Amino acid sequence: MTMTSRRSGEPGRPASAGGPAGTGQGTRIRLTNVTKDFGHATPAVDDVSLTVEPGEFMTLLGPSGSGKTTTLNLIAGFETLTAGEISLDGADVGHVPPHRRNLGMLFQNYALFPHMTVAQNVAYPLRERRMDRRTIAARVADVLALVQLTGRDGDHPAQLSGGQQQRVALARAIVFEPRALLLDEPLGALDRNLRSALQGEIRRIHREVGSTFVFVTHDQEEAMTLSDRVALFDNGHIEQVGTPQQLYTEPETLFTARFLGDSNVFELGSGGVGDQAGWDGERWAVDPDTIAKHPGVTERAAIVVRPEDVGVVRQRADLPAGANAVAATVRDVEYLGSYRTLLLALGTPRVPGRARVSAIQGDYAIGDDLVAWWRPRAQRVVAA
CATH class of the missing domain: 2.40.50.100 (RNA polymerase II/Efflux pump adaptor protein, barrel-sandwich hybrid domain)
Known part of the structure; x- marks a missing residue:
């Protein structure tokens, strides 16, 4: 992930109904016959195969218990595979620990450190990677400008609104330039108006950074608004994959x-x-x-x-x-x-x-x- 804008004239949406235009940025994520079995009557994820193209905004959509969040956790490495393969740019990462996959995560719970300032929260992943102070300061300034929080560097989370806190969490998730950003219902705790505004911000940031985003939601309108493509989950398997328009006008089931x-x-x-x-x-x-x-x-x-x-x-x-x-x-x-x-x-x-x-x-x-x-x-x- 880079903090530079896409090339001039480059589309932020798929060039055709068949899939994303591709920007050369971002990571290709491929799931092949992925299964996760917790020992219940049916697997939580059941033989799922899916390819997320570089620079694509892919949404995993479905009702509660459909397997979408478990699939995201498998990509992140927070859950272990029962069967199948997950690869990033062709490299199998099924048994690679989360911290070595270099993926950003954004949750519904902002998980900010209350005793740290905005700048300190955003800088945390860079300090953990032992970057020098000058690089950290430059990257924090760039990413705070990207999420439109310039000037709030010295504030603490308690001084921010819920939407602003989520922007800080987003900045922290992308500041270390992860291979892809995984978002687990990040707007679920916000009211309707604020949620709509932040959807627009997430779309804008995706266009500007040009990276791969994988977004989980149960909200169909959110999925239709944000996505290049949608993978619709039900009972642990993928029911259909396509652009929002394809799923609406050409449902298969x-x-x-x-x-x-x-x-x-x-x-x-x-x-x-x-x-x-x-x-x-x-x-x-x-x-x-x-x-x-x-x-x-x-x-x-x-x-x-x-x-x-x-x-x-x-x-x-x-x-x-x-x-x-x-x-x-x-x-x-x-x-x-x-x-x-x-x-x-x-x-x-x-x-x-x-x-x-x-x-x-x-x-x-x-x-x-x-x-x-x-x-x-x-x-x-x-x-x-």
């Missing part, structure tokens, strides 16, 4: 579709999916390009439609040509400023659903009978 954003879900049961699908007496067209390339689709499938892709009409005669449709009843209406969300009961099973409509688009009331519709290309057929 029902878990991915439900975890990232709201969805209208129609479970089709077992059997293959052809050019049509049946649900509750409806026959819907299926575009082959919308079928997830996932082996589970041939066993159990579901159709997923995002709320912003659903329209509503009063009568079937008003449906656009070629649309898929289902009967719907309004259960509630949420006013959200520029748009409203209609909470719907869909079909005879009265499956919960949502449609997003303009704030000036019609007057809808609880109990209204409508027809919900969408274009076949707007749906996604996923493994259920």
Whole structure:
């Protein structure tokens, strides 16, 4: 990790949907068939393989107990492998102790020394590495400028806000120029507004230092905001890896579709999916390009439609040509400023659903009978 900005004109985001542009900076982290078994019914991490490219911002996302934090701890060396391999730039570090991996860590708990000043806290990793005073002073000044805390050198942690303390912790984590920075839910203790502001700061710092960041969170919005790519965890394995846009618009499984954003879900049961699908007496067209390339689709499938892709009409005669449709009843209406969300009961099973409509688009009331519709290309057929 270097404290210099990326080259002029160099993107801070992936050049394409396929992955990061790569800056030549940062470390490639590769996990191959990684397993961690604590002796419970199922492994905490179960045969996980993942490559984080140099300079990439990779987020490990998932619910509590999904294995994301254990995976981060395995990369850091805080947990020992049960099986598999972890490499940094091609070198196996599975049995290398944490202090020899040269990785920075940032936690939700700031872990600052209360008796030390800001400068002393930030300088601590450099003193441990026995650097000379002039180098330490220069690096501390540079990194405090990077996190926008110039002039707070002599303050103690108790004199700082929570956000400022987290900036100090971030400065300490990167001041010794680690090979990569590992962040374990570092914003979880902050209020919403401060959290949003620090997300922007973390994005900016990632762009400026150009290093590899691996970030753990259970917050889907945080993952979508920060990441080049996201690895979605569930029950110890990776459900899907892709850019935030890929995971939202092209989920491969029902878990991915439900975890990232709201969805209208129609479970089709077992059997293959052809050019049509049946649900509750409806026959819907299926575009082959919308079928997830996932082996589970041939066993159990579901159709997923995002709320912003659903329209509503009063009568079937008003449906656009070629649309898929289902009967719907309004259960509630949420006013959200520029748009409203209609909470719907869909079909005879009265499956919960949502449609997003303009704030000036019609007057809808609880109990209204409508027809919900969408274009076949707007749906996604996923493994259920």
